[in-house]
Amino acid sequence: MRSLADIERAIDAIDPAGDATAAARDLLTLGEEVLGNWLHARDMVPTDETREGFRLLALHRQGTKGDPSFNACRETCRELAYYYNLLTMQRGLSATTDRVAMMKMICSHLHLFVGGKMQVAALGDFCCSSRPLRQADMDNPMTKEA
Amino acid sequence: MTTENTKYKKVAYYPGCALEGTGHAYNRSTKAVGKALGLDLVEVKNWNCCGAMEVKNIDPKIQTYLSSRVMSVAANEMNMDVVMAPCNGCYHNLKKAEYDMANDRESVEVVDRLSKKAGHKTYESGQVETIHALDWIKEAIGEDGLKERVKNSLAGIKVANYYGCMYTRPRHIFPEKDQGPGSESTSSPHFMDDLLAAAGAENVEFPLKTACCGGAHTLSDSDTSTKLVLNILRAAKLAGADVIATECPTCHSGLEMHQIRAEKKFGEKIDIKILYFTQLLGMALGLKALKVGVHENISDSIRYLKEKGFA
Helix, strand or coil: CCCHHHHHHHHHHCCCCCCHHHHHHHHHHHHHHHHHHHHHHCCCCCCCCCECCEHHHHHHHHHHCCCHHHHHHHHHHHHHHHHHHHHHHCCCCCCHHHHHHHHHHHHHHHHHHHHHHHHCCCCCHHHHCCCCCCHHHCCCHHHHHC | CCCCCHHHCEEEECCCCHHHCCCHHHHHHHHHHHHHCCCEEEECCCCCCCCCCHHHHHCHHHHHHHHHHHHHHHHHHCCCCEEECCCHHHHHHHHHHHHHHHHCHHHHHHHHHHHHHHCCCCCCCCCCEEECHHHHHHHHCHHHHHHHHCCCCCCCCEEEEECCCCCCCCHHHCCCCCCCCCCCCCCCCCHHHHHHHHCCCEECCCCCCCCCCCHHHCCCCHHHHHHHHHHHHHHHHHCCCCEEEECCHHHHHHHHHHHHHHHHHHCCCCCCEEEEHHHHHHHHCCCCCHHHCHHHCCCCCHHHHHHCCCC
């Protein structure tokens, strides 16, 4: 599995004007590797199972266990799967180059979010899990003595 | 939604702190749109902070109390049964408080203790319904009602609708969503798309409409936020949008500020306008750009709007 830095370079290197099916496959694999990095960092073995036909979605679900803030990238993963379907299953699709370019951006967003979250673990905690950022400091006297 | 629901024609309005500061244009445009549509906004008396990020970070039960006080005032002191919060953060926190008051015994005990100490009635789950500004217009007026009232169609304006995170996540605090046709979707929200389309705008396909912008870390980890926002701006531009429509003051100011920061820090300028959906709707209803606070935005959209015949 490639490092996040290598993944970033690989995403950048994909040519939207090239073979759309191959690009879609590569970007889906890169998305899986991004999630694999997240799981490895948490001492988890990335699953080979699939969810709704996608290993990417199974990996995302695995990544949210014990950390609901990881749901911040749930829709990004689902959009990546959707664009994969668009590019690989719809023959004669118009604006293919733009769609590959968009799939690159979706994959980049997943990479940026996961990369950011590996540096700042609390990314997504406040909003997407509705959890306080410093849960460890939760023994607050205000509510106890109220 | 094609019917007008009278329940939402008069609601308690909870602007929250952002709409009195960085999001003042959202406050101005929300009120202007309400007036133009004949809807009645009654500001919650002596409202307080919803708990936002700061209080929630220290103790989420204090946040639950603060949000429940807003709902208690609306229900018990104003006899209102709907609270409308245009800010995603406020909306999210009130919904979370509602969920906690219905499902968490400890939260109920803490809120009861603090409410008695503060000298007001304890909020009881279900006393009010909290809605977002999108629900408000969708329910009170509906797309058909909006179409009938449009004086200056948004035709020719290509919009990427950005909902951000707190409008749909976490799913469990929004039990009314994902209920089939007519309801909002947490995975692919569409209420803003629906309303702006009814006003004539052309919505582009925008896959990052709920993607993380790093908003909560905009000051503590600015580079991550800037990169996330830059990617959102690039994607909107690639999708063919001229405008990103927002429905949250935190998202809005984050997109605007990081658009500028991205140019300074990474040398990449993405020329896309960022406007509140209420500003766009207001102009479609015939209001002048100044009336909906376009001049209060950080990014300058005036020239673009003049070209389109709106300013």
